[in-house]
Amino acid sequence: MFFIMFAAVLTAINVFGLFMVWQSSPTIVDEVFLMTTNGMLLKHYTRRLRPDQDEDILAGMLSAVQNFIRDSFDEAGGKLNEIRFENYDIVISHSKNVVIAAIISTKKPERLRTQLESATNDIEQQFGERISHWNGDRAELGEVDVLMKKFLAGKYRH
Amino acid sequence: MELRDILKKVVLLGDGGVGKTSLIARYVVNKFDDKYIATIGTKVSRKDIQMVKPDLIINLRIMIWDILGQKEYSKVRSASLSGAQGVILVGDLSRPETVQSLENFWLKEVRQVVGTIPSVFVGNKLDIADPESISATMLQSMAQKQGCPSMLCSAKTGDNVEEVFAALGEMLVADVRAQSAAKEKAKRPQTLAEVVDFIVHDFCVQYGDLEKAMLIVQHQFEDAGVDIRKPQKESVLQALDGLAKAEELSLTKTVARVNLEERQRMVILARV
16 A cells, blocks of 8 residues: 555656646747738748748738638737647737747747747837838848847747 | 849739639749639738849849639738738729729729739730720720729730739839939949949959959959059950959859949949
């Protein structure tokens, strides 16, 4: 009886330990799309090389899907905040002129949401006005890299 | 030579079944399918065009939004149209009512959502309609009234399809060209010595390898007999041919030709 109890306690400790390790491990961002609210891609960052993927089309279609869902469910202009597909979560953050979509495969999208919102707000504050009048020249928004790299380096974690 | 990468959003609008999706398929992947499948929601495609101008190469990436043509779906359409920088209004030449609705419905919608943006009026299905038909005449006069170009094309045969997008492309980069021309005018050298200095610098920047580029310049100038302290137009023009040959190998023939023509123009106009 004692051994059974002992084994149960050990198992519980192991499970709890594993849970704590999982909890404390960082959320790994696979890809990030920085877009205008009209679905035009400003910047794309990826950890993986995907030669078959067209990031401009993906950004456009992400925006089109949002339009469709907004039209179907919410006439008051609601926002699509998350899409889940197989092992991937797409977490989306919006501001007046900026949309950031992050693709993660580590199953903890809630962790990322506040970081993504902070990054979106910072970009909106510093570049929102310029993005609203953007003429399509990506070289004009080079400095936005600084904030995006801050986000990718996990510096928005609290 | 300045290089600019520009991204623009273009939307195709027109009644259902006029051939918007077929036009995009013909333009982007050069394919045509006779089967009619109504577009559900929105589909985004992409096409890259390179425009070589004097002093400027523009790599234009057009994001083409194909939106469903059924007039009832106004909310999805408005959302997709938002932020568009150019629009292609497509009518079916064999159905005059679809041409009529370009002005009566679609253009009004464009003006309401994005204001006045570069627009091209297009009459599709030229393979089954007469270019002198009522629809074609109506399309031309309505485009003229709006101050926009109009074109007749066929997605089925591919006739004039490239030209439609090229015409809109030119309108989309007009501001970029104007900006670049103003910048270029402000920095343009005046005397022949300044022009030679500008050309040498420009050649080295475009060649990439400064050391090699300077050797080529030196060699070409020696061959043409350019006296760098007191250059003469004839010898400089001769040296330009040699530089263009080197650029043909390191860059492309088109870029080398555009560079040569522009540099020749600068030399001819320079003060001695």
